[in-house]
Amino acid sequence: MSDIKNEILELVRKHHRERAQQEFVPGVSRILPSGATFDEDDRVALVEAAVDMRIAAGVSSQRFERGFARLLGVRKAHMTNSGSSANLLALSALKAAELGERRLRPGDEVVTVAAGFPTTVNPIVQNGLVPVFVDVELGTYNTTPERIREALSPKTRAIMIAHALGNPFAAEEVAELARENGLFLVEDNCDAVGSTYRGRPTGSFGDLSTASFYPAHHITTGEGGCVATRSPALARIVEQLRDWGRDCWCEPGEENTCLKRFEYQLGTLPHGYDHKYIFSHIGYNLKSTDLQAALGLNQLGKVHEFAEIRKRNWQRMREGLAAVSGLLLPSATPDSDPSWFGFVVTVRPDAPFTRRELGDFLESRHIGTRRFFGGNLTRHPAYRDTPHRVVGELTNSDIITEHTFWIGVYPSLTTEMIDYVVDSITGFAAGY
DSSP states (O other): OOHHHHHHHHHHHHHHHHHHOOOOOTTTSOBOSSOOOOOHHHHHHHHHHHHTTOOSSOHHHHHHHHHHHHHHTOSEEEEESOHHHHHHHHHHHTTOGGGGGGSOOTTOEEEEESBSOHHHHHHHHHTTOEEEEEOOOTTTOOOOHHHHHHHOOTTEEEEEEEOBTTBOOOHHHHHHHHHHTTOEEEEEOTTOTTOEETTEETTSSSSEEEEEOSTTSSSOOSSOEEEEESOHHHHHHHHHHHBTTBSOOOOTTOOOTTSOTTOOOOTTOOTTOOGGGOBOSOOOBOOOOHHHHHHHHHHHTTHHHHHHHHHHHHHHHHHHHTTOTTEEOOOOOTTEEOOOSEEEEEEOTTSSSOHHHHHHHHHHTTBOOEESTTSBGGGSGGGTTSOOEEOSOOHHHHHHHHHEEEEEOOTTOOHHHHHHHHHHHHHHHHTO
16 A cells, blocks of 8 residues: 555545534534434544545455355355346346246236335336335334235235334234245345344345335445345346346456357357347336445444434334323334334324324424425325225325435434433423
8 A cells, every 4th residue: 555545545444533623512512313422433444435436336345246145145246336226136137037837027016015115116106016015013114924915916026125114014023924825025124234034134034135225224335225135136137237238247357257248149140249248127226336335344333333323212212202102212123123213103183283283393403304205105196096905995095105314323323312302302292
């Protein structure tokens, strides 16, 4: 390492230490609902990659993919430029001709939940499939295997649902339900990296699972995401779709990995057409970069540490708010150990105050709040003319739309901050 590069990186460390010395001032300092947690090694990793101009996917990306697959206990993981792209790739892969009769076709149904984030649902619509919406439980904010089973029809070919704000759904039972009925399961793990269900990591139950590394999530690469799978065949399709749809599997900057680059004959192309430019899928360019991966590699080693802090913050808030009337507080799904994304609060319809009043009060005290994503997605204008099916009443999804919000528990929040949030809510409720 050159002297100049060493000097740059030492200055980065000094810069981080100066920025880290910021005092929390109640009522003045902003308490965000989510955010990334960085140490000086994170900053150095990112800057070093930039200094070395590692601006495309490369060695760091490959190392991150291997490390993330090990974390989940699956065979393969492929980095993407976002969690939303990961969801798109995961579902799109299930339409591949290589899957034979199991492949999804336009008009097939995919069971999902009504209360969530659009990027779990949008790939269903974007692939010409039909979302089938089911309701969720209040408290856990997940759906149940029973609701999913009730939604099955002869057209159902897949299930695609997310773990709600880090709280796992009954992943083992849902995976078994999928197997019994010959369905694919896409496990949206974007909000739950580090969570477990019956001792297994979430993200290891589905045929495919996805993750997001946006700064709000459990670890971050800035923008970024991942698709993981136990299946080498599905992993190959995901890689092809992510990388323009090309048939070649050479890493960027490599060529002739297969040792027969000019010996292929595919489609109606002439024999010997350059394999780097043969396309077997209608794909995208959804790759990440080594800048992102360098940061992600450093963050990856802190997954369990971050999860423990999230759990501790969540538990402190849960205990502090236990006696507050008018609120429905969250609870973990039985047999799960969540790495909580946030702390969900539902203001009971019969409470003497409204969600809006409590939310406005918290915001006035510089405590950031967020809605439970889109609430009941079927009520949004984007889905007004979208073919879909609803099974059962979406009563709880509607309650979430009207009465639910969440606040932060991410690792950068200190005990003092958590206590300030608890005292604020407690004091507000005591005034009614």
